[in-house]
C-alpha cells in the first residue's frame with residue numbers, strides 16, 4: 001500500500017464525458033450524459049433499475065461503444081482510439097463486477113494470480129507471492145489464501161473480487177453494485193473497504209449502487225441518473241435536498257436506516 005496522503009484533485013478529471021448517447025434499438029438509454037470523475041474521488045452513480053448505470057460504466061471501460069459524444073479516460077478519448085490503445089488503457093481500469101466473477105475451480109491464491117500471470121508476464125514467483133499476499137492483507141483475508149470460492153461467504157467473495165482487481169494497481173475503479181445481495185453489516189464492511197482502497201491505493205472510483213447507505217458513506221460526490229441524464233450532482237445532501245418527486249421517491253424506497 002502507498003503511504004502518501006490521499007487527496008482529491010478537483011482540477012484533474014480522470015474521466016470526462018460530454019454528450020454521451022447510447023441506444024439499444026428504439027430504447028434511448030443514455031441521452032446526453034455529462035460527467036467528470038476527479039482524481040482521487042469516489043463518485044457514486046445512483047438511479048433506478050434499468051436507467052443505464054451499468055451501460056455507462058461499460059462504455060467507460062470500453063466494453064460497449066458509445067453512439068455519440070466524447071468519453072475521455074486518463075486523457076484519451078476512447079470513442080476514437082485504436083483497439084490496441086484501448087487494450088492498453090483498460091489495464092488502468094479495474095472493474096469490480098456485481099457477481100465477483102471468481103473462478104470456482106481455483107483457490108483464492110490462483111484467482112489472484114490469474115490477472116498477474118496474464119498481464120504481467122515477466123514477474124518472478126517471489127514477486128507474484130508478495131503481490132498476492134499484499135492485496136489479501138489489504139482486504140483483510142490473508143487466512144483464505146488456500147480456500148475455494150465456494151467456501152467463502154458472499155462478503156468474502158466480494159472482497160476477494162476487489163482484491164483481484166486491485167492486484168494490477170488500477171488508477172480507476174468501477175464498482176458495479178458492490179453491496180447487492182449482502183446483509184447490512186457485511187455491506188458496511190464493503191463500504192469501509194471501498195474507502196480504504198481510495199485512501200491506500202489512491203484510486204479514483206465510480207460506485208454504482210441502489211444502496212443509499214453505501215452512497216452516503218463512500219461518495220465524495222453523488223450523481224443521479226434520471227431519464228437518461230445526470231440531472232442532479234453534488235454531495236449526498238445536495239442531491240436529495242429537493243422537491244423533485246422522482247428523487248424523493250427514490251430516497252423513500254431505498255433508504256434503509
Ligand SMILES: Nc1ncnc2c1ncn2[C@@H]1O[C@H](COP(=O)(O)OP(=O)(O)OP(=O)(O)O)[C@@H](O)[C@H]1O
Nearest residue numbers: 024027029047048049050051052053054055056210
Ligand atoms: N447489450 C445490450 N443489449 C440490449 N439492451 C441492453 C444491453 N445492455 C443493456 N441494455 C438495456 O439498457 C437498459 C439499461 O441497462 P443497465 O444494465 O445499464 O441498467 P442499470 O441502471 O444498471 O440497472 P440495474 O440497477 O437493474 O442493474 C436496460 O433496459 C437494458 O435492458
